[in-house]
Amino acid sequence: MSIVPTIKKDQHDLAYYLKCMIGGSLACGLTHAAMTPVDVIKCRMQVNPGLYTSMRHAYSTIKVTEGTKGLTLGFAPTLIGYHLQGLGKYGFYEVFKDVFAGIVGPENAVKYRGVGWAVASASAEIIADVLLCPWEAVKVRIQTSKPGTFPTGTVEAINKIRAAEGNNGLYKGLAPLWGRQIPYTVMKFVAFERIIETFYKNVFTKPKHEYSKATQLSITFVSGYIAGILCAIVSQPADNMVSQLNSIKTGGSTSENIKKIYGEIGFSGLWRGMGPRLLMVGTLTGLQWWIYDSFKTLVGLQTTGGVVPPSAK
Numbered sequence: 001m002s003i004v005p006t007i008k009k010d011q012h013d014l015a016y017y018l019k020c021m022i023g024g025s026l027a028c029g030l031t032h033a034a035m036t037p038v039d040v041i042k043c044r045m046q047v048n049p050g051l052y053t054s055m056r057h058a059y060s061t062i063k064v065t066e067g068t069k070g071l072t073l074g075f076a077p078t079l080i081g082y083h084l085q086g087l088g089k090y091g092f093y094e095v096f097k098d099v100f101a102g103i104v105g106p107e108n109a110v111k112y113r114g115v116g117w118a119v120a121s122a123s124a125e126i127i128a129d130v131l132l133c134p135w136e137a138v139k140v141r142i143q144t145s146k147p148g149t150f151p152t153g154t155v156e157a158i159n160k161i162r163a164a165e166g167n168n169g170l171y172k173g174l175a176p177l178w179g180r181q182i183p184y185t186v187m188k189f190v191a192f193e194r195i196i197e198t199f200y201k202n203v204f205t206k207p208k209h210e211y212s213k214a215t216q217l218s219i220t221f222v223s224g225y226i227a228g229i230l231c232a233i234v235s236q237p238a239d240n241m242v243s244q245l246n247s248i249k250t251g252g253s254t255s256e257n258i259k260k261i262y263g264e265i266g267f268s269g270l271w272r273g274m275g276p277r278l279l280m281v282g283t284l285t286g287l288q289w290w291i292y293d294s295f296k297t298l299v300g301l302q303t304t305g306g307v308v309p310p311s312a313k
Helices: 013-036 035-046 057-064 069-074 075-104 105-111 113-144 154-165 174-203 214-245 255-268 273-296
Strands: none
Touching: 013 035, 013 075, 013 113, 013 154, 013 273, 035 057, 035 075, 035 273, 057 069, 075 105, 075 113, 075 154, 105 113, 113 154, 113 273, 174 214, 174 273, 214 273
16 A cells, blocks of 8 residues: 655655754744743742732733843753753654654554554653753742742752752652653644644645645644643643742652642642643644744755545545
C-alpha cells in the first residue's frame, strides 16, 4: 500500500532533524520568554493564593510595588531553559516518529499513527525535561520569592540554590515536571496532529500544497491554539505542584514533599492559577506551532501534519 502524499516528502536525514531542533528551540524559547509577565502572575497565584484577587490586580500590584522589572523576573532562565526544552521536544519528536515507523513498518505506522505520535512525543519530552529542569527551578524561585530575599540574577540564583540544597535543589522538580510535561506534550502533539488533519480532511479539502504558505500557517496556529487549551487542562495539577516544590527550600524526598504540599493545599489547590494558565498555554502553543512551521518553510521544509493518508480518508 502506498502512503506517499500528494506533495514531495522531506528527506529525513541529519540535516532535517537539526533544522527541526532549531525550529523547536526558537518556538519554545521565544514564546515562553515573551510570556514571562503572565508566568510571574501565574506562579505567584499558585504559591500564594491570597496574594492577588485577579490577574488585573496582580499586574497592577506588581507594577506599583516592584516596577516593570517585577514583571520580567526569571526572563533569562526562562529563555535558556525553554530554548533547550524546545530543541529536545520538537527535534526528538521527529526522530522518534521515524523510529516508531521503522519498528512497526509503513502500513502500521499509518494505521496506528496516533500511537506513534503519543510514543514519540512522550519519549522526546523525557529528554527535553532533563534539559529544562534546573532552569525551571531557578525561574520559579526567582519569581515567587519575596522581594529582597532571593537573588534575581540567574547565576547568583543558581549558586544560592546549590549552596543551600546541592544539585538536588535544581533537579528535585524533575519527577513532577515529567508529570506535568509528558501528558502536556502528548496532548500537544497528538491533539495538534489530529486537529490539523481534520481541518485538511473536512474544511480545507484541496490538496495541502495548493494552499498558500500563509493559509497553511494560519491553520497551524488555530490547530495549535486549540491543542494548547487541552494541554493546559490536562497538565494543570502537575504544573501547580512544580511551582509549589520549586518555590521553597524543602527537605526529604520528592514524594514526601509532594504528599506534604498536597496535604496543605488539597485537590482544589492544584487548580489555582488556571485562568492565567489557559491564556498563557493556549497562546504559547498556537504561537509555538506557528513559529516552528514558519521556520521549517523558511529553510525549505513542509509545514507539519495535515496530509491525510489515503487509508484514513
